[in-house]
Amino acid sequence: xxxxxxxxxxxxxxxxxxxxxxxxxxxxxxxxxxxxxxxxxxxxxxxxxxxxxxxxxxxxxxxxxxxxxxxxxxxxxxxxxxxxxxxxxxxxxxxxxxxxxxxxxxxxxxxxxxxxxxxxxxxxxxxxxxxxxxxxxxxxxxxxxxxxxxxxxxxxxxxxxxxxxxxxxxxxxxxxxxxxxxxxxxxxxxxxxxxxxxxxxxxxxxxxxxxxxxxxxxxxxxxxxxxxxxxxxxxxxxxxxxxxxxxxxxxxxxxxxxxxxxxxxxxxxxxxxxxxxxxxxxxxxxxxxxxxxxxxxxxxxxxxxxxxxxxxxxxxxxxxxxxxxxxxxxxxxxxxxxxxxxxxxxxxxxxxxxxxxxxxxxxxxxxxxxxxxxxxxxxxxxxxxxxxxxxxxxxxxxxxxxxxxxxxxxxxxxxxxxxxxxxxxxxxxxxxxxxxxxxxxxxxxxxxxxxxxxxxxxxxxxxxxxxxxxxxxxxxxxxxxxxxxxxxxxxxxxxxxxxxxxxxxxxxxxxxxxxxxxxxxxxxxxxxxxxxxxxxxxxxxxxxxxxxxxxx
RNA sequence: GCGCCUGUAGCUCAGCUGGAUAGAGUACCAGUUUCCGAAACUGGGGGUCGCAGGUUCGAUUCCUGUCAGGCGCACCA
Numbered sequence: 177x178x179x180x181x182x183x184x185x186x187x188x189x190x191x192x193x194x195x196x197x198x199x200x201x202x203x204x205x206x207x208x209x210x211x212x213x214x215x216x217x218x219x220x221x222x223x224x225x226x227x228x229x230x231x232x233x234x235x236x237x238x239x240x241x242x243x244x245x246x247x248x249x250x251x252x253x254x255x256x257x258x259x260x261x262x263x264x265x266x267x268x269x270x271x272x273x274x275x276x277x278x279x280x281x282x283x284x285x286x287x288x289x290x291x292x293x294x295x296x297x298x299x300x301x302x303x304x305x306x307x308x309x310x311x312x313x314x315x316x317x318x319x320x321x322x323x324x325x326x327x328x329x330x331x332x333x334x335x336x337x338x339x340x341x342x343x344x345x346x347x348x349x350x351x352x353x354x355x356x357x358x359x360x361x362x363x364x365x366x367x368x369x370x371x372x373x374x375x376x377x378x379x380x381x382x383x384x385x386x387x388x389x390x391x392x393x394x395x396x397x398x399x400x401x402x403x404x405x406x407x408x409x410x411x412x413x414x415x416x417x418x419x420x421x422x423x424x425x426x427x428x429x430x431x432x433x434x435x436x437x438x439x440x441x442x443x444x445x446x447x448x449x450x451x452x453x454x455x456x457x458x459x460x461x462x463x464x465x466x467x468x469x470x471x472x473x474x475x476x477x478x479x480x481x482x483x484x485x486x487x488x489x490x491x492x493x494x495x496x497x498x499x500x501x502x503x504x505x506x507x508x509x510x511x512x513x514x515x516x517x518x519x520x521x522x523x524x525x526x527x528x529x530x531x532x533x534x535x536x537x538x539x540x541x542x543x544x545x546x547x548x549x550x551x552x553x554x555x556x557x558x559x560x561x562x563x564x565x566x567x568x569x570x571x572x573x574x575x576x577x578x579x580x581x582x583x584x585x586x587x588x589x590x591x592x593x594x595x596x597x598x599x600x601x602x603x604x605x606x607x608x609x610x611x612x613x614x615x616x617x618x619x620x621x622x623x624x625x626x627x628x629x630x631x632x633x634x635x636x637x638x639x640x641x642x643x644x645x646x647x648x649x650x651x652x653x654x655x656x657x658x659x660x661x662x663x664x665x666x667x668x669x670x671x672x673x674x675x676x677x678x679x680x681x682x683x684x685x686x687x688x689x690x691x692x693x694x695x696x697x698x699x700x701x702x703x704x705x706x707x708x709x710x711x712x713x714x715x716x717x718x719x720x721x722x723x724x725x726x727x728x
Numbered sequence: 729g730c731g732c733c734u735g736u737a738g739c740u741c742a743g744c745u746g747g748a749u750a751g752a753g754u755a756c757c758a759g760u761u762u763c764c765g766a767a768a769c770u771g772g773g774g775g776u777c778g779c780a781g782g783u784u785c786g787a788u789u790c791c792u793g794u795c796a797g798g799c800g801c802a803c804c805a
Contacts, residue, residue: 202745204744204747205744206748207743207748207750207751208748208749210748211748215747215748217746217747220747220785220786223785224784224785230785253748254747254748255747255748255785255786256785257747257748300805302805337805340804340805341804341805342804342805345804367804461803462803463803465803474730474731474801475801477803478802478803479803480803481803482803483803485803487802487803487804487805488804488805489805492805512799513732513733513798513799513800514799514800515800515805516731516732516733516799516800517731517732517800517801518805519732520731542732542733544733544734544798544799545798545799585741586740586741587741587742589733589734590733590734590741591733591734591797591798591799593740593741595740598740598754601767606767607753609767610753610767610768612767613765613767613768614768616765616767617764617765617767617768620764620765621764621765624764625764657744658744661744665744669742670742670744673741673742673743673752676742676752676753677742677752680752680753683768683769684768684769684770686764686765686768686769687760687766687768687769687770688769688770690763690764691764692763692764693764727765728765728767
C-alpha cells in the first residue's frame with residue numbers, strides 16, 4: 177500500500193517537475209487518526225525549488241493523482257501535508273494478508289539469503305554469566321532472529337578467550353582454594369577470583385570429576401602439581417556452567433570459537449607475519465608495535481610484549497580475519513560498552529593487513545551497563561559469584577520470559593535499570609504479562625467460538641467498520657515496517673515497544689466490542705481480525721524469544 | 729585531560745532518515761464486570777525535551793559550545 181501511494185505521488189510530481197529522480201517520497205503514519213492513514217510532506221519539500229506556497233503545490237499534486245478505488249479521500253492539511261484516507265477494502269486487505277501468511281507474516285527478503293554472523297556474549301570462561309552478559313544475550317539473540325526474519329542466513333557465534341592472562345589467574349585461584357587457602361588470606365592471589373564457584377571447581381578437581389562442555393570432555397587429574405590439568409579442568413568446568421546459564425536463558429549458538437585454537441593452528445603467528453610484511457610494524461623497547469595510528473587509533477598498540485607473549489589484540493585481529501575468510505560480508509559484534517575501545521583497534525589491525533576489508537567492518541552493537549534494583553535498592557551481590565548478580569539468579573527469580581523482555585526492551589545505548597519487583601509482578605504493571613495476556617485472551621475467545629480458523633481467510637470483512645477496528649488494523653499493518661526498521665537499525669527494542677502498543681489496541685478493542693455476537697458475518701469478521709492480531713503478537717514475541725501462551 | 733554513550737512528566741522509558749496539539753506505562757485522582765478472562769478498559773491533572781547559540785518554511789531530532797551522569801583510556805581481556 178505504501179508503495180502504491182508512493183507511485184501515485186511520483187506520477188503526480190511528474191506533472192509539476194521535470195526531473196523527479198532526485199525526489200525521495202517519504203510517507204509516514206500520522207500519530208493522529210484525524211490526519212488520515214498515510215501522510216506526505218512532498219509539497220513542503222517542493223516549495224523551495226518551485227518557489228510556491230506549499231498548500232498550492234499540494235492542491236496541484238492532488239489534482240494530478242490518478243483516480244483509483246484504494247483511496248477514499250485525499251486532503252491538504254496544516255502547512256501543506258497531503259493526507260490519504262484509505263478505502264475500507266484497502267484497510268481490510270491487511271487482515272487477509274496476515275491470515276494467509278500466518279507465522280511468516282512480517283518477514284521479508286532484504287538479506288537475500290546472504291551470510292551474516294552475530295557474535296555475542298563471548299564471556300571469558302572465568303566465572304558464571306552475569307546480568308551484563310544477559311543483556312548481550314537477549315539483544316544478540318533478538319538481533320539474530322530479526323536478521324533471519326529479514327532474509328539473512330544467520331550464524332550465532334560465541335568466542336572464548338581461553339588463552340590469556342585471565343586464565344592463568346583462574347588457574348592459580350583454583351589451586352589456592354584446592355590447597356585450602358581462604359580468599360581472605362594474605363597468600364591468596366592478589367587479583368584472584370574470589371567467588372564461591374572457585375571453591376566448587378577446586379572440590380570437583382580434587383574429586384577427579386569429568387566435565388563435558390560443548391564437544392570436549394575433561395577429567396580432572398586431582399593432582400595439584402599438575403597445573404595444566406587444573407587449567408583445562410577449570411576452563412571446561414566454567415564453560416559447562418555457562419552452557420547451563422545459556423540453556424536456562426534459552427539461547428543457542430551455532431559456533432563456539434576458541435582463542436586457544438587460533439594459537440594451536442598457527443594462525444596467530446600467521447597474522448603477525450602478515451602484519452610485519454605489510455610494513456606497518458616497528459620494534460621499540462623490546463616490544464613489537466603496530467602503527468594503528470595510521471588507521472585512526474589514538475595511539476599505537478603493542479603486538480608482542482618484551483617478555484615474548486602476544487597481547488590479546490593479536491588473536492582478536494586473527495579471529496576477525498578468520499570471520500572474513502569464512503565469507504561473512506556482514507558481521508555484527510554485540511558487546512558491552514566497556515569494551516568499546518577495541519573497535520578502533522580491531523578495525524585498524526584489519527586495515528593494516530591491506531586485503532580489502534572495508535574500513536567500517538565489522539559492525540558493532542554496544543550495550544550500556546545494567547543496574548539491578550530490588551525494593552528500591554541496588555542489588556550488587558550474589559552468593560555464587562560474589563561481586564556481581566548472575567544471570568541464572570535473575571532467571572530463577574523472575575523467569576526467562578520477563579528477563580529476556582526487560583533486557584531487550586531498552587535501546588542498547590541507554591543504561592538499563594532492571595527492576596526485579598516489576599519484572600516479578602504478575603500485574604498490569606508488567607509489560608510482559610500485558611502482551612502475553614492479550615495473546616491468551618484471544619486464544620480464549622477463539623476456543624469459545626469453536627469455529628474453524630482456516631475458514632477465516634475467506635471471510636467477508638465488511639463488518640469491520642468501527643474506529644476501534646480501523647485503529648487495530650492500522651497497527652497490525654505497521655508490523656512488517658517495524659521488523660524491517662528494527663533490523664536495519666539493529667534495534668530490537670523497537671519490537672518490544674511495538675508489541676506493547678499492539679496489545680494495548682487489542683485490549684481496548686476487547687473492552688469496547690463484544691466479539692461472539694449472534695450475527696454470523698459480523699462474528700466471523702471479528703474472529704478474523706483477532707486471529708490476525710494473535711499472529712502478530714505471536715510472531716513479534718517470537719522475535720524477542722518470549723513465549724506466547726494460550727492461557728496463563 | 730582525551731574518546732564513546734546518555735540527559736524528555738515524580739519514577740521507568742518511547743519518539744520511526746527534521747514535520748501537525750511532544751507520547752506510553754507507573755504513581756496520584758475519578759469511574760467501568762447480570763455480557764467473550766478486571767493480569768483489562770475509560771477519563772483527569774502532571775513538560776522551559778539539561779542549558780545557550782547556530783542551520784531553515786519548520787528542531788526533542790542536525791551542527792557547535794557548555795553543564796551533569798555512566799563507561800573506557802595497559803607490554804589485562
